[in-house]
Amino acid sequence: MTLDQVNLVQQSFAKVAPISETAAGLFYDRLFEIAPSVRAMFPSDMTEQRRKLMATLAIVVNGLGNLETILPAASALATRHVSYGAKAEHYPVVGAALLWTLEKGLGDAWTPEVAEAWTAAYGTLSDFMIHQAYGRPQAAE
Numbered sequence: 001m002t003l004d005q006v007n008l009v010q011q012s013f014a015k016v017a018p019i020s021e022t023a024a025g026l027f028y029d030r031l032f033e034i035a036p037s038v039r040a041m042f043p044s045d046m047t048e049q050r051r052k053l054m055a056t057l058a059i060v061v062n063g064l065g066n067l068e069t070i071l072p073a074a075s076a077l078a079t080r081h082v083s084y085g086a087k088a089e090h091y092p093v094v095g096a097a098l099l100w101t102l103e104k105g106l107g108d109a110w111t112p113e114v115a116e117a118w119t120a121a122y123g124t125l126s127d128f129m130i131h132q133a134y135g136r137p138q139a140a141e
């Protein structure tokens with residue numbers, strides 16, 4: 001990611017922060033619409049889950065300019081997701097639901113540059129998480 005892209009992601013995320021509960025609701029509705037099979041992996045009451053997702057996204061977005069500060073937490077998050085039943089192939093679906101949500105939430109502020117910056121950010125995070133969870137152990141490389 002370029003520094004400009006980090007800035008675009010941070011500035012656009014600040015715009016959805018005031019509606020984070022609504023955004024998280026939109027995100028899970030969209031996720032369960034495009035991937036109904038993952039619904040059963042989540043609790044029936046999603047209140048707490050919505051809050052946790054947005055809090056974690058805020059930490060990741062804040063840390064994008066200084067990746068090494070968030071990688072240990074992202075690695076632990078990836079490992080926990082294995083026990084939730086998440087598979088590597090779920091990550092692109094979650095990414096699609098996230099980008100769709102941001103597009104809805106940002107309206108006119110969802111420019112091609114912002115879309116590209118978020119695609120790069122999610123790609124970086126999900127590639128890292130997939131590698132941590134399902135890739136070869138780094139020590140063996």
Ligand code: HEM
Nearest residue numbers: 038041042043052053056080084086087090091094125126
């Ligand atoms: C970068 C992508 C993702 C982020 C930032 C993220 C974030 C989170 C967070 C913050 C939690 C709360 C629990 C915890 O911290 O361990 C959580 C739980 C969960 N996530 Fe994700 N997640 C991501 C990708 C995925 C994917 C690809 C799946 C696959 C369907 C998934 C399914 C779940 C499930 C099933 C739970 C647990 C619900 C429960 O039992 O309480 N997540 N996620």
